[in-house]
Every structure is written in structure tokens, then in C-alpha cells.
Amino acid sequence: MTDLTAARVATRTSAQRLVSRLRTRETYREEITGTPGSRFLRHVVLIGLGLVMLYPLIWMVSASFKPSADVFNDTSLIPTQWDLGNYAEGWSALEFPFETYLYNSMVLAVLNILGNIISCSITAYCFARLRFPGRKIMFAMTLATMLLPSHVILIPQYIVFSKLGWINTYLPLTVPAFLATNAFFVFLLVQFMRGLPMELQDAARIDGCGPIRTYWSVILPLTTPALATVAIFTFIASWNDFFGPLLYLTDQMLFPVPLALRQFMSAQGASQWGPMFAMSIVSLLPVVGFFFIGQRYLINGIATTGMK
Amino acid sequence: MSSTTAERGVSSPRRRKGADAGDRVAYVLLIPWAIGMLFTLIPFGVSLYLAFTDYDLLTSPAWVGLENFAHFANDPKAATAAKVTLVYTFVAVPISLAVALGIALLLNRGVRGLPFYRSAFYLPSLIGASVAIVMLWRSIFGHAGVVNRFLAFFGIDGPGWTTDPDWALMTLVTLSVWGFGASMVIFLAGLRQIPRMYYEAASVDGATPARQFFSITMPLLSPVLFFNLVLGLIGSLQTFTQAYVFSGGTGGPADSTLFFNLYLYQQGFQRFDMGYASALAWIMFVVIAIFTAVNFLVSKYWVFYDD
Numbered sequence: 001m002t003d004l005t006a007a008r009v010a011t012r013t014s015a016q017r018l019v020s021r022l023r024t025r026e027t028y029r030e031e032i033t034g035t036p037g038s039r040f041l042r043h044v045v046l047i048g049l050g051l052v053m054l055y056p057l058i059w060m061v062s063a064s065f066k067p068s069a070d071v072f073n074d075t076s077l078i079p080t081q082w083d084l085g086n087y088a089e090g091w092s093a094l095e096f097p098f099e100t101y102l103y104n105s106m107v108l109a110v111l112n113i114l115g116n117i118i119s120c121s122i123t124a125y126c127f128a129r130l131r132f133p134g135r136k137i138m139f140a141m142t143l144a145t146m147l148l149p150s151h152v153i154l155i156p157q158y159i160v161f162s163k164l165g166w167i168n169t170y171l172p173l174t175v176p177a178f179l180a181t182n183a184f185f186v187f188l189l190v191q192f193m194r195g196l197p198m199e200l201q202d203a204a205r206i207d208g209c210g211p212i213r214t215y216w217s218v219i220l221p222l223t224t225p226a227l228a229t230v231a232i233f234t235f236i237a238s239w240n241d242f243f244g245p246l247l248y249l250t251d252q253m254l255f256p257v258p259l260a261l262r263q264f265m266s267a268q269g270a271s272q273w274g275p276m277f278a279m280s281i282v283s284l285l286p287v288v289g290f291f292f293i294g295q296r297y298l299i300n301g302i303a304t305t306g307m308k
Numbered sequence: 309m310s311s312t313t314a315e316r317g318v319s320s321p322r323r324r325k326g327a328d329a330g331d332r333v334a335y336v337l338l339i340p341w342a343i344g345m346l347f348t349l350i351p352f353g354v355s356l357y358l359a360f361t362d363y364d365l366l367t368s369p370a371w372v373g374l375e376n377f378a379h380f381a382n383d384p385k386a387a388t389a390a391k392v393t394l395v396y397t398f399v400a401v402p403i404s405l406a407v408a409l410g411i412a413l414l415l416n417r418g419v420r421g422l423p424f425y426r427s428a429f430y431l432p433s434l435i436g437a438s439v440a441i442v443m444l445w446r447s448i449f450g451h452a453g454v455v456n457r458f459l460a461f462f463g464i465d466g467p468g469w470t471t472d473p474d475w476a477l478m479t480l481v482t483l484s485v486w487g488f489g490a491s492m493v494i495f496l497a498g499l500r501q502i503p504r505m506y507y508e509a510a511s512v513d514g515a516t517p518a519r520q521f522f523s524i525t526m527p528l529l530s531p532v533l534f535f536n537l538v539l540g541l542i543g544s545l546q547t548f549t550q551a552y553v554f555s556g557g558t559g560g561p562a563d564s565t566l567f568f569n570l571y572l573y574q575q576g577f578q579r580f581d582m583g584y585a586s587a588l589a590w591i592m593f594v595v596i597a598i599f600t601a602v603n604f605l606v607s608k609y610w611v612f613y614d615d
Contacts, residue, residue: 179344
């Protein structure tokens with residue numbers, strides 16, 4: 001544990017530098033090394049690898065516009081005929097129209113984002129900015145839970161949720177977010193808040209702000225970049241989450257996108273290739289969109305905590 | 309454990325007496341956290357208890373002593389699941405880290421268009437475990453898939469990536485390697501913190517690039533490599549979604565993608581053998597803990613801390 005903390009410390013600068021890094025844009029370009037020849041070679045390698053990496057995605061986009069029969073026969077990446085039929089067909093191929101699943105996923109994502117932002121920021125504020133007996137041990141406990149694999153607590157949690165009658169509701173998938181159970185986010189926010197100048201808080205105190213007012217009016221607004229990181233990570237994790245919904249939801253009407261999408265493929269494989277790829281694209285678009293909007297926060301977040 | 313980090317930053321401006329009392333509001337603010345903590349710690353204990361019981365969720369748990377663990381020792385499917393998970397981890401993690409490090413080094417040399425490359429390499433890691441991508445993987449590696457067409461172009465008769473038990477796991481390994489971007493970003497952040505002047509001083513002294521890599525880059529990057537290694541192992545041992553979607557929940561073909569977590573799920577939530585599933589969960593927990601502990605012990609010999 002000591003070393004893990006040390007490793008974490010080593011992977012990032014102080015929170016202060018993080019703040020400034022979040023504020024200054026790209027600082028990478030400082031120096032470009034190597035001869036023109038080696039620079040060219042570097043680009044060749046990178047572009048080649050980039051194409052290999054992105055090829056499956058490009059192929060899927062292309063396949064989503066082809067008639068199912070052509071998906072594996074027509075090898076060209078540009079479909080001979082652009083067919084939106086797959087999207088129409090895929091949208092209504094399952095028990096409910098696809099917007100039901102998109103809406104469900106969105107509800108889960110929004111609730112999780114709200115829960116994490118509120119509960120983790122309050123918790124982090126207590127650990128980073130307030131002084132009270134037991135603070136250190138409580139923060140240490142939070143860090144220790146990061147090492148607990150989730151499957152160890154899974155079964156008892158499932159039992160509790162089922163005894164509470166929460167199966168087939170969104171409660172098991174959202175309530176934990178409101179209880180600051182994501183130690184990574186608490187850790188990220190604590191690191192960030194520690195980097196904020198203490199004088200601000202003292203000034204607020206002199207002006208008569210209590211701890212809660214200070215949190216709301218001083219600390220929270222300054223923590224926005226880190227909260228953005230939390231929000232984007234939460235969105236992606238919630239949007240992609242398959243295991244939680246698989247465990248707790250059996251009612252089609254409540255299915256989020258991943259559970260719905262899986263129905264396109266059985267153990268034997270898929271038959272409706274075109275519609276499956278079309279809906280796959282639809283399911284990925286929000287994540288890709290968030291990625292492009294929030295890249296900066298994501299990359300800073302991952303560099304700080306190593307979250308994926 | 310966290311005392312060093314916890315003290316940092318808060319120690320400097322000491323509060324005057326009386327300020328402490330005001331901060332007791334923290335105990336109120338931390339109520340949700342406390343409930344969440346209980347909701348983590350109590351299940352942790354309960355699952356250990358359940359591991360020694362026979363429990364199907366309907367009748368109350370019946371104490372069976374070590375029976376679940378004895379069953380595990382004689383359960384060929386559990387042995388297969390353990391093997392699949394370990395093989396996957398030992399193949400996928402080193403390859404992913406090597407690729408991530410290689411690309412990070414390349415990018416760190418300063419490249420025009422770096423943000424573009426970084427995005428292109430990072431994006432897959434965000435969606436690699438999503439249902440859409442696993443289904444895509446199954447398709448492009450399928451019988452008439454793109455991969456075999458590509459291999460055929462070179463005159464290679466590609467295997468049945470998704471149907472041949474010898475290759476199905478490797479197909480998932482490629483998916484894991486495809487998601488190297490997250491580690492790459494961490495490597496890049498680590499590389500940027502190595503002061504330029506070390507390299508300048510080394511070149512003045514006539515150190516070759518190879519020498520610089522082994523004497524400067526590797527030691528100073530070793531904590532980051534270690535961090536990525538620990539996270540990679542822990543994450544890899546807990547793989548679930550990829551295996552479930554890839555095999556339609558069966559772990560097939562011929563149990564070749566029966567990951568430990570998938571087997572746990574089958575036992576606990578399809579057969580409702582919660583006692584055995586809890587035992588499996590604890591076995592996995594202990595194995596992960598041992599791996600991590602060994603990692604930390606060995607790290608003393610190769611991880612270099614600057615402080």
C-alpha cells in the first residue's frame with residue numbers, strides 16, 4: 001500500500017502542478033528531436049499503427065451502411081450503395097425501439113454523474129480541507145477500498161439488494177454513486193483540492209463563511225476541472241457498464257444500451273450483421289462525442305490516478 | 309499508509325484554536341461516505357462467511373465448512389477457468405505494456421500532430437470493453453472476417469479465431485492489446501516529468517541513446533511502469549464483459565474463454581450457488597492479493613524512487 005501510494009505520487013506532480021497543467025493547453029510541442037529522416041520514419045510508424053488501430057472502427061462504420069449480405073463479401077471500405085436501411089431496421093429490431101434503451105442509459109449516466117459529483121466532492125472536501133479527529137484513518141480506509149476487487153463484495157450486495165426488492169430497478173446501479181463509493185474519484189478530488197491555496201479558505205473564514213459555505217462558494221467552483229474529469233469518466237463507465245445491468249435488470253423495458261445491443265448476437269453469432277453494426281455505431285457515438293469534448297480532462301485524469 | 313500523502317498540503321497553515329470545533333460538521337457531511345463504507349466493508353466480511361456455506365438465496369445459508377474449497381480443488385471447470393485467466397493475463401499484460409511504452413517513447417520524442425496521435429491511440433481503450441466492440445471483434449475475426457481475408461492476401465490460411473479453442477483466447481488478447489492507450493497516456497505523463505537536463509548532461513558525457521534509455525529513462529520511469537503493471541494485472545485477472553459477450557455467456561468454444569469471473573457469475577447468478585461463488589470470489593481475491601504482494605516485493609529490486 002505504501003508503495004502503491006508512492007507509485008501514485010510518482011506518476012503525477014503535485015496537485016498544484018496539475019491545476020496549472022489543466023489550465024495551460026498543450027505544452028508538448030516544445031521540441032521536436034531527430035533528423036528529418038528519422039522524423040519522417042516516426043510518422044510512418046505512427047500513421048501505420050494508427051491505421052491498424054482505427055481500421056476496425058472504420059470498417060464497422062462502412063459495414064453499417066452495407067446490406068447484411070454484403071458485409072463480408074464486399075471488401076471495399078466505401079460501400080457501393082449507401083444504405084441507411086440498417087439503421088432503420090436496427091432501431092426497431094428489438095422488443096422496444098432503440099430510443100428506449102438510449103433513454104435508459106442516459107438516465108443511468110445522469111444519475112451516476114450527479115451522485116459521484118455531489119458525494120465525492122463533499123467527501124473529498126472533508127478529507128482535503130477540514131480538520132477533525134479521525135480524518136486520516138478515514139481517508140486511509142477510502143484508499144484501502146480501492147484494493148478490494150468488486151466481485152468479493154458483489155454477492156452479499158446482490159443479496160441485500162434483492163432482499164430490499166431492488167432487483168429490476170435502477171437503485172442498485174445508482175444509489176452507490178451517491179454514497180461516495182468510488183474511491184478513485186475521492187482520491188482524485190482530494191489531490192486536486194489540496195492544491196488550491198489555503199489562503200482562499202482562510203479569507204472565506206475571516207469573511208464569516210462556515211465550512212459548508214466555503215465548500216459551496218469557494219472550493220467547489222475552483223474544483224470544476226477535476227469535477228469535469230469525474231463527470232466524463234463516470235459517463236463513460238456508466239454508458240459502457242454491462243455487468244451491473246446484467247446482474248440487476250431482467251425487464252427489457254429497463255435495459256440500457258449494452259444489454260439491448262447484446263441481443264443482436266447469440267452464442268452462435270449474429271445473423272443481422274448490418275443492423276447490429278448500425279446500432280453498435282449508435283451506442284458508441286455518445287462515448288466518442290464525450291471523448292472529443294472532454295479529452296483534456298480525461299487525459300489529465302488518467303495521468304493522475306491511472307483510471308481507465 | 310497514506311499518512312505521508314494525507315499530511316501534505318494541510319500541515320502548513322495551522323489553524324487557531326477553536327477552528328477545529330467548526331470542522332466537526334465534517335462528521336455530518338461524511339454520513340453518505342460512512343454508509344457507503346459500511347456497504348463495502350460489511351459485504352466483504354459476509355462474503356467470507358458465505359464461502360463456508362451452502363446458500364441458494366431462498367433458504368438460509370447452511371454451514372458446510374470447507375466443502376466449497378474442497379469442491380474447488382476437484383472442479384475441472386474451475387481449474388480451466390483459472391488457467392484461462394492466468395494465460396490471458398500473462399500474455400496480454402506484457403504485450404500491452406510493451407506496446408504502450410514503445411509508442412509513448414516515440415511520441416515523447418516530440419512529434420508534430422501529437423494530440424492527434426494521442427487521441428487515435430487513446431480512444432480504443434475507452435471503448436475496448438464495450439459490448440459493441442466485443443461484437444465487432446467477433447465479426448472481424450469470424451470465419452469470413454476481415455482478419456482472415458487479410459491473412460489470405462499473404463497466402464496464410466487463418467485459423468478459426470472465434471471457433472477454434474486454441475485461438476479464441478488469443479483473439480481476446482488482441483482486443484486487450486488494442487486498448488493499450490490508457491497505459492500509454494500514463495507513460496507519457498511519466499516521461500514528461502523526467503528533466504531534460506539529465507539527457508543533456510548525459511550527451512555531454514558521451515552517453516549513447518541506448519545508454520540514456522537504460523540509465524535515465526528506465527530507472528526514472530520504473531515507478532510508472534510498476535504502477536501500470538499492478539493495475540494491468542489486477543484489471544486483467546477480473547476480465548468479464550469481453551468473455552461474456554464474446555462467448556454468449558458460455559465461455560466457449562470448449563471453455564477456452566471461460567474466465568474466472570465468468571465462471572463465478574455462472575455459479576452464483578445462473579446456478580444460484582452463492583456459497584460456492586463466494587468461495588471462488590475469495591480464492592480470486594487471495595490470488596490477486598498474492599500477485600500484488602509479490603509485485604511489491606519484487607519491485608524493491610527494479611523500481612527506483614527518486615525521493
